[in-house]
Amino acid sequence: xxxxxxxxxxxxxxxxxxxxxxxxxxxxxxxxxxxxxxxxxxxxxxxxxxxxxxxxxxxxxxxxxxxxxxxxxxxxxxxxxxxxxxxxxxxxxxxxxxxxxxxxxxxxxxxxxxxxxxxxxxxxxxxxxxxxxxxxxxxxxxxxxxxxxxxxxxxxxxxxxxxxxxxxxxxxxxxxxxxxxxxxxxxxxxxxxxxxxxxxxxxxxxxxxxxxxxxxxxxxxxxxxxxxxxxxxxxxxxxxxxxxxxxxxxxxxxxxxxxxxxxxxxxxxxxxxxxxxxxxxxxxxxxxxxxxxxxxxxxxxxx
Numbered sequence: 001x002x003x004x005x006x007x008x009x010x011x012x013x014x015x016x017x018x019x020x021x022x023x024x025x026x027x028x029x030x031x032x033x034x035x036x037x038x039x040x041x042x043x044x045x046x047x048x049x050x051x052x053x054x055x056x057x058x059x060x061x062x063x064x065x066x067x068x069x070x071x072x073x074x075x076x077x078x079x080x081x082x083x084x085x086x087x088x089x090x091x092x093x094x095x096x097x098x099x100x101x102x103x104x105x106x107x108x109x110x111x112x113x114x115x116x117x118x119x120x121x122x123x124x125x126x127x128x129x130x131x132x133x134x135x136x137x138x139x140x141x142x143x144x145x146x147x148x149x150x151x152x153x154x155x156x157x158x159x160x161x162x163x164x165x166x167x168x169x170x171x172x173x174x175x176x177x178x179x180x181x182x183x184x185x186x187x188x189x190x191x192x193x194x195x196x197x198x199x200x201x202x203x204x205x206x207x208x209x210x211x212x213x214x215x216x217x218x219x220x221x222x223x224x225x226x227x228x229x230x231x232x233x234x235x236x237x238x239x240x241x242x243x244x245x246x247x248x249x250x251x252x253x254x255x256x257x258x259x260x261x262x263x264x265x266x267x268x269x270x271x272x273x274x275x276x277x278x279x280x281x282x283x284x285x286x287x288x289x290x291x292x293x294x295x296x297x298x299x300x301x302x303x
Contacts, residue, residue, distance in 0.1 A: 002301065003117075003298055003301040003302035004112050004117045004118055004119045004142075004170060004298070005034045005118075005119075005121055005129055005130075005294060006105070006108050006109065006112060006119065006121045006124075006127070006128050006129070007121065007126075007127045007162075007163065007166060008127070008129045008132050008133070008163050008166035008167045009166045009169075009170070009171065009192065009196060010129075011170060012019075012170065013170045013171065013172075015283070015297065016133075016136075016167070016170050016171065017171075017231050018297070019120050019133065019290070019293045019294055019297050020095065020133075020136065020137055020140055020251060020290070020293070022293040022296065022297075023133075023137050023286070023289045023290045023293035024140070024141070024280045024289075025290065026144045026292060026293065027286075027289045030063070033063055033133065033292065034065075034296065034297050035064060035065030035066070036064050036065065036295075036300075037061060037064040037065045037066025037067075037096060037097075037295070037299070038064075038065035038066065039065075039066075039199060039278065039289045040065075040066045040067070040095070040096035040097075041066060041067045041068070041069050041078050041094060041095045041096065042057070042061045042064075042066050042067070042068050042069065042095055042096060042097040042098075042099060042295075043069050043071060043091040043097070043098045043099065043100075043216075044057045044061075044068055044069060044070050044071060044099050044100075044101075044122075045073075045076065045087075045091070045098065045100040045101070045102075046070065046072065046073065046101045046122075047078070047100070047101060047102045047103050047107075048073065048101050048102070048103065048123060048225070049265070049278055050101060050122075050123070051261075052096060052235075052260060052284050052287050053101055053122050053123065053287070054070060054288075055288070056130075056287035057061060057069070057099055057122065057124040057290035059290065059292075060189060060292035060295060061295070062286050063292060064292060064295060064296065066096065069095065071091075084110045084111060085110055085111070085113075085114045087111075088110070088111035088114055088115050088119075088250045089114055089115060089141055091115075092115035092116065092117045092128040095117065096117060096118075096299070097116060097117055097118045097119075097120060097295060097298065097299070098111060098115065098118070098119050098120070098158050099119075099120040099122050099260070100119070100120070100121070100122060100233050101122035101123045102122075102123070102124050102125075103124070103125055103225060104124065104125055105121075105124035105125055105126040105127065106251065107124070108121050108124055112119070116151050116302075117302065118298040118299065118301070118302050119149065120294070120295070120297075120298065121212070123159065123246075124159065124164075124166065125225075126159055126162060127159050127160060127162050127163045128159045128160045128162075128163045128178070128259070129163045129166075129167075130287065130291055130294070131160055131164075131259050131287070132160075132163035132164050132167040133228065133285055133290035133291070133294060134284075134286040134287040134289075134290045135164055135167065135217070135257060135259075135283065135288045136167045136168075136171055136173075137286045137289060138257065138279055138282055139151070139173075139214075139215055139255075139257075139284040141286075142255055142279060142282075146172055146173050147172035147173070148172065148173070148174070148178070149169070149173045149174070149214045149215065149284045150173070150174040150176070150212055150213045150214050150215070151164065151168055151173050151174065151175050151176070151214065151215040151217060151277050152176050152177075152178070152210045152213035152215065152216050152217065152250065153175070153176070153177040153209075153217045153218070153219075154177075154206045154209060154210065154216060154217070154218045154241060155178075155179060155183075155218045155219055155221065155232075155237065155267055156179060156183045156220075156221060156223075156237075156244055157184045157185030157186065157189075158183075158217045158219060158223060159182055160259050161185055161189075161219070162185070162186065162189045162198070163192065163244050164199065164217065165177070165185065165189055165193040165200055166189075166192070166193055166196065166198075168193070168198055168200075169193040169194070169196035169197055169198025169199075169200070170196060172197075173198075174199045174201075175193065175198060175199065175200050175201070176200070176201040176202070176203055176205040176209045176213070177200075177201075177202055177203070177209070178202075178204065178205060178206045178208065178209035178210075179204075179238050180237055180240060181204070181236075182236065183236065183237075184202060185200075185202055190202060205253070206240060206246055206250050207240075207246065210247075210249050210250040210254070211248055211249060211250070212250075212251070212253050213250045213251070214253070214255070215255055215256075215257055216242060216246065216247060216250050216252055216254055216255070216256050216257070217240045217256075217257040217258065218258055218260070218267045218268055219258065219259055219267065220262070220266070220267055221233045221234060221236075221237045221240075221263070221266055221267050222234075234266070237266075237267070240267070241265075241266065241268065241269055242256065242267065242269065242272055243266045243268075243269040243271070243272060244269060244271050244272060244275075246272075247272055247275075247277055253280045254277060255277050255278070256268075256272055256273065256275075256277050256278045256279065256280070257280060257283050258273060258278075258280045258283075259286055260280060260283075262280070297301075
């Protein structure tokens with residue numbers, strides 16, 4: 001059993017189901033949350049800033065009895081002041097877990113290779129597994145059983161789409177991603193998800209993708225670190241906004257998700273994200289609940 005979470009498929013269906021079950025239980029009864037981090041610290045290293053991720057980590061660690069330590073990139077200087085490996089060894093000497101939000105996924109792999117504490121991917125250029133756990137928790141809370149639900153991701157086949165594809169595969173949900181030409185989901189990701197037993201479709205028309213969908217999901221067109229591409233991406237994604245017409249094509253019972261932050265008027269219309277079908281605020285809050293259950297699972301795996 002792996003003690004790290006670098007991507008969702010480090011888990012298996014039974015383990016993911018157990019994490020979701022704990023998240024639901026501890027959310028309903030906060031007092032039942034065990035103090036598995038009592039007397040321990042967790043390093044939260046952020047190369048990329050994030051409101052939701054930082055808050056979810058700090059609250060999750062605190063409610064597990066631990067002490068979160070927020071670390072800015074300038075405080076450690078990855079591969080400038082010190083190598084990634086030396087930073088990881090230093091943190092592992094005093095912290096029970098290393099959680100990191102980084103630009104390059106290889107940074108996480110290098111950390112995990114040299115330490116004997118759990119390493120958690122809070123976001124990298126190839127995946128966002130912590131977000132995907134919150135997504136499936138939110139879908140589960142709204143619909144109940146996940147098996148057979150259809151999730152349509154409209155937009156860039158990016159790190160968020162990647163982790164969501166794996167999460168859908170492990171929970172029995174159908175996953176379809178529709179992207180403009182040049183921004184499709186990596187074919188290797190689709191193949192990996194299918195190898196997990198997932199039903200993965202790739203579409204070129206958002207209306208085809210959302211037909212019969214239970215969930216319509218999107219993300220920003222330009223992620224942090226891609227600012228120089230913003231103008232080109234706006235042109236490429238013109239016509240790909242999740243608006244009321246697209247949600248109507250999905251159906252009245254479909255819900256809308258977004259990992260946030262959102263740019264109203266670009267990837268999503270205000271009438272959708274602020275409308276009755278939107279679950280984005282429950283989804284944002286579930287970042288903490290799912291991460292807390294994940295941390296407990298990883299700590300048990302590492303004992």
